Amino acid sequence: MTSNGPLSGIVVADFSRVLAGPYATMLLADLGAEVIKVEGPAGDDTRGWVPPTRDGVGTYYLSVNRNKRSIALDLKDPADLEVAHALSARADVFIQNFKPGGLARFGLDYDAVKTRNDTVIYCSISGFGSTGGAALPGYDLLVQGMSGLMSLTGDPDGTPFRAGISVFDVMTGMHSVIGILAALHHRDETGEGQHIETNLLSTALSSLVNQTSAYVAGGVVPNRMGNAHLSLFPYEPLRTGDGELIVVAGNNGQFRKLAEVLGHPEWADDPRFDTIGNRNDNRELLRPLLLEALAAKSAQDWFDVLTEAGLPCGPINTVQGGVELAERLGLAPVVEIGDVPTVRNPIRFSATPPTYRSAPPELDEHGDEIREWLGVTRA
Template sequence: MTSTDATCVSSATGPLAGLVVADFSRVLAGPYATMLLADLGAEVIKVEGPDGDDTRGWVPPVRDGVGTYYLAVNRNKRSIALDLEDPDDLQVAHELSARADIMIQNFKPGGLARFGLDFDAVRARNESVIYCSISGFGAAGGAKLPGYDLLVQGMSGLMSLTGAADGPPFRAGISVFDVMTGLHSVIGILAALHHRDLTGAGQHVETNLLSTALSTLVNQTSAYVAGGVVPTRMGNAHLSLFPYEPLRTGDGELIVVAGNDGQFRRLAAAIGRPELATDPHFDTVGKRNDNRERLRPLLLDALSTKSAQDWFGILTDAGLPCGPINTVAGGIQLAEDLGLEPVVDVGDDVVPTVRNPIRLSRTPPSYRLPPPALDEHGADVRAWLSTPREADRG
């Protein structure tokens, strides 16, 4: 099924071109998911309240009066402002939900039922819809809990793992579970679309931040559920690998990784201490972990003889994973230097955005529309909804 026509369609040619997404989400998890869908060609109609997405005003930083937070996750979308308390606007929302291939929302569980925009109500008017609900803690016992990423970082256990061993817990530098939940939502939506292609049936996709957190804590949650071990903060150290952390050199820190015994042998040779690789205290991963406090000063002593940049070259030439600790600016510059072209300019007014990380050889992501102003496309969307469904063609 395709749901677009010339009244409200971009020039997208990606793998999802022709699909319409009714985006009733705001802030981060939902908007990130819908931007990824839009980059791949979907026509995303961003439904905002009269005051707009909260992140428009999350400043500083700011560009041309708009928060860069909003700009980060809203390109390739069209905005329509709807007050769901207004009967006429609510009717527009109903019509949009009836015409969309995909609807995504991150209201509290049950929050859209009074507007007739919950899954059951939308399915009654659009039986093939893929309807994605994003929440903080699921639709059962956690339905009333507000879904803020910081809360989930704390309540999931992530903060108990982040920070110095003898210091306070810290949040991650980004809203990590919002982003990961957005990614999981896209995976669920694409899986549901494939099933619909085979059967014609829509379905309800549900994701939540806490389940995402527990899944993406991977080895840490497995340490507890499979091993009975409650992990704790270790600073930059790794629970199961050493070295796998920043180590001091002659003039600063360098991240040094030896993920297996072969890499450790190459590391020992590269730093001029080949005997460490055959030392019975250090010759296996488990022994290096058990004796890391004995091994660390030996590595630091060897690394102190040269600068971080010198060791970066030496260890890289030896085929070892290592790297400096950059600022965000340094990370962007590194990607530029490596030919990854991390920044793409969008729109006539040129809004710099970060490139979609997915590379497709035949149907690559495209960058058609800058993040929209509030209700910038309201008239276009309303005009499209007024056309007969028979006119719908991708």
């Protein structure tokens, strides 16, 4: 699969599975890297995570594995392990998400790979790092709970909720890509390879941004606020005459305009509401006033009126609605590769755009050609 992308010529040995690693390697593949997906004899677990399916394959697997070639290797088999070693010697990037230390017995840990490939960029992804948390299994749900995210998600008096996606797997994948690209740049300058480590818990604490900062810098332990924002009001869905609309006033100017459009310009000069801090302190006084005004029109009518006034607002769509919105906005969110629809890479380049060269591979679809390329034939 030739490519003219910015990472053309970079070979990635992908020993990861499920989500964080495969998402990272798909991003690299979209940008032109040659990604060789190494799977166990039974294949990536997500092939069988169903429903939903497309042509018998889990759509979970299809979501993060385009632009890759697949080879099935049993690392306990000496012949297959020889192939894995040969691949590690040829790769520019080696990425894996086994438990810390799990590949050492196969001679595929960083130190072993470095002996046969001293310029390799080796990326290890784990749940809780390679020190005190090395033995802990790295499932996204566990990290959502243990990091504090679930304590922030849900109604104030209700049960903590997980996010609707494996949010920290995805974010860890993105952080891994950032680390890999930085290491490749460093290697171009110095010729040095290096070991990169990312983990879901560190990603979670970084990605909770203002919420973790509230604790580490302000001594405040945030709690669940439903759809409300800790530091902004209004910044949440509000009831209208026929449903909810997300209404945002991110600064004093936006709130003044919102008050005018709702027919109450006096709110902007009311000392209870005239600053962000005052609106937060008095949100339980302001909320019923907003709800009373919004009850006069439907959500769609208010969307039209507020948007025309330049104010941020929006409906709460289904996933279908989100895709259809992106289509209406000209973002072309769906890319067909063969007969498999996939979601477009979100990065736009003026000169070296992402490419969509092949659908997610079948298990061991490219095993023979990869062995031939490595010069290691089947036993």
